[in-house]
Amino acid sequence: MVTAGPATRVHRRRRRFLHGFLVHVALAIVGLIVAVPLYWTVASALSTNADIFAQPMRWIPAALHWQNVPAALSSAPFDVYFRNSTVVSVAVTGTTLLSSALAGYGFAKFRFPGQRVLFVVVLAAMMVPFQAIMIPLFVMVRGLGWLNSFAGLIIPGAVSGFGIFLMRQFMSRLPDELCEAARIDGCGELRLFVSIIVPLSRSALSALAVLTFLASWNNFLWPLIVVQNTAYATVPLGLVQFRGSNSTDYTGMLAASLVAAAPVVLLYVLMQRQIIGTFATSGIKG
Numbered sequence: 001m002v003t004a005g006p007a008t009r010v011h012r013r014r015r016r017f018l019h020g021f022l023v024h025v026a027l028a029i030v031g032l033i034v035a036v037p038l039y040w041t042v043a044s045a046l047s048t049n050a051d052i053f054a055q056p057m058r059w060i061p062a063a064l065h066w067q068n069v070p071a072a073l074s075s076a077p078f079d080v081y082f083r084n085s086t087v088v089s090v091a092v093t094g095t096t097l098l099s100s101a102l103a104g105y106g107f108a109k110f111r112f113p114g115q116r117v118l119f120v121v122v123l124a125a126m127m128v129p130f131q132a133i134m135i136p137l138f139v140m141v142r143g144l145g146w147l148n149s150f151a152g153l154i155i156p157g158a159v160s161g162f163g164i165f166l167m168r169q170f171m172s173r174l175p176d177e178l179c180e181a182a183r184i185d186g187c188g189e190l191r192l193f194v195s196i197i198v199p200l201s202r203s204a205l206s207a208l209a210v211l212t213f214l215a216s217w218n219n220f221l222w223p224l225i226v227v228q229n230t231a232y233a234t235v236p237l238g239l240v241q242f243r244g245s246n247s248t249d250y251t252g253m254l255a256a257s258l259v260a261a262a263p264v265v266l267l268y269v270l271m272q273r274q275i276i277g278t279f280a281t282s283g284i285k286g
Contacts, residue, residue, distance in 0.1 A: 045254035046066060148227055157216060209271075
């Protein structure tokens, strides 16, 4: 057996050090690209309009104007916007988790005629852009009388092709022996699903819940199409309306945008480990 000499080992250590150094430099550059605009947004939201347009640019505000936040929120019915977004996002997340878990379990652990064809349909649905189906979807929602209602905001997003795909990929990795042993012990399919499959899929369900909540909270195009009443407007629509009536109040717009983004940012920070872990493992087995 030939062992590497001292010079070879030193060369390898230098290569590993150089590789790690370059990776950290690249990550630091990317982090700065993301962090600098975010810092400027936060600083500007707590400044004045004069400070925003000052020359040269002021990276550190002369004073922090915390009153910008309550002033911006009180100038529009943001309590209604936040309530509507919360109701819609929670409902869409719950229905998506239920439908994705059930369909993913069926695709992963059962064999039935047309299974592959149906799964291909699910994959195809993921590839169709929303802009291609929004007009037919709007016609259907209008025909059902769901315009300006929570039903029109929630039901079209109750099923997710991506969610079904993610849960199918994750559940395919669960040992079939667990299901067989439970069936031998007399466990029914519903109890097997609730007592065994769902607890084992908790990380994937958590990741899907976060991603679905984020997408629903930030969704702008579909609420813009089906909602013409302020009583059902969500946060993205409310921000657009606020900008239209306060087009020169830049600090107010930035303050309102930060408050609107705070819930989803906090949720992602708390759940990022589940999201990364799920994507790192769900695509191993096809």
